Amino acid sequence: MDVIDLKVVDAVARHGSMNKAAAELNTVQSNVSTRIRSLEDELGVLLFQRSAKGVQITPAGRRVLPYAAKLSKLLSDASAAARDDGKPSGVLEIGTLETTLALRLPLLIARFAKAYPEVRPLIRTGTTHSLIKDVIDCKLEGAFVAGPVNHPELQVETVFHEELVLVTSRAVHSLEALKAIAQLKTVVFRVGCSYRQRLDGLLASIGTLAPEPLEFGSIEAIIGCASAGVGVTLLPRGVVANAWKDGLVAVHEIPQAFSQVETVFIRRIDGHFSSALTIFLDSVHADSEARSLNVRRLA
Template identity: 55%
Template sequence: MEYADLRILEAVARHGSMNRAAAELHMVQSNVTARIRALEEQVGTELFQRTSRGVVLTAAGQRLLPYAARIGALLKEAREVARDDGTPRGPLHIGTLETTAALRLPAALSAYTRAYPEVALSLTTGTSSSLVEDVVERRLDGAFVAAPVQHADLTEEVMFREELMLVTAPAFRNPDDLGKQRDLKIIVFRRGCSYRQRLENILAQRGIQTAQPLEFGSLDAIIGCVAAGVGITLLPKAVVLPAWREGRVLAHELPPEQARVDTVFVRRKDMHLTSTLTAFLDVARPSPLKLVAGE
């Protein structure tokens, strides 16, 4: 089995078509079909089910498919390690929570790109669970996520400490009044967001029933809906502070055990720490005093 065969497997699976995969790979369809059949002979089972509309992975094909991405990532890492002479350069794929991107990273990203112009830095936002999965599967070099993670394949470093606050429309002067609200909605990021899970737990502990959550992909949309009285949310104090000062929303303090959350940077334990990533972490880390103060 060769990596080239696994690349063909991935392309065919993604397109659901031998013909479209061949076009992407700059091959003729007959060669793609022959390579897939040869791969099936090597593993001793069918990898695709042929249909009138194209092809779909069999159960065996689905089990084999993740290895294409893993092997490709390992080969990419091997090339980068061989070329790593101590000068940060090349691609760097970082993941982050939306709140961290808005609150903590702008200055660091600006400083890093100025200092290391040969690095092609890309930033992906997502929920903690999706970002952890992307790091585990080597689609990201590392990510800023909410603690705790405690994954056997990952190492984590505390980078920032946040104070979470319950955010409501100005009309809700007392959080205890939320229990009197019929069809109370929570305004959150999609499932897998750690803040969403915390908010659901906090409300459950107070015996507050909620309606179906409203999911949004941006902070502005969430804060705007809360300000309009559509529902409530849970966000870091520093993120909601501008809208709070403007009187658009009201932020309520929570007990320390509910309010405090660490943002950690996770990366694979078995992945070489390149000069490019080392330099990024050096720039992104806050000073010890700022970390303790939660700034």
């Protein structure tokens, strides 16, 4: 098995087609088929099931894929490290929670893009679970997720401290009032969101449980449902501040065990830390420290 073998496996898995993989790799289908067949003979297992509709990766093939991604990333990092002379350039591809993007990053990204026009930021949103997986699988250079995170392949640094609050319709006046709501529902992001887990814990602590939650893909939809009385949710205070100020929702403080959360930045320990990412994170830390200083002055 060599580097080219792994690249071929990755391309065929992504396209589900030998022909399309060959086009991407700038070769002919027979070369791709021969490489896959030779690799299967070498390993003694089938990596793909062939059919008239194309190819489908087998469990053995899926176990190989992460190594293809890691090796591809390692080669890319080596090339980037050789070219990186300290001047930020190229693509900066990072992930973030929807709430962090809404609350913390817009101005920082705008300032960074203006200061370093040769860098193209690509921002992907997801849940803590999905973003951790994408960083481990070398699909992202790093990501902002909810802490704590403990993984042997990841470097973790705290960047923000958030206070979570319970968000409900204005008809709900206290946490205790939730017990009187028949068929209480929660409105949350999809599975893998750490705020969702905290909300379940909070409700359990006051002696009430919610049925299967309603899942949404945007902050606006979640706040809108909470405002309309469809259900309750847990969000950072800053995210919901405008909706609360406008009288659209009620905001309830919750016990510290559930309210205090850290946003951390994660990246692979063995990855190349580009100049673009280094400078962007420096600006993130500076902004976070400035906010904390302002809070202490107002206290």
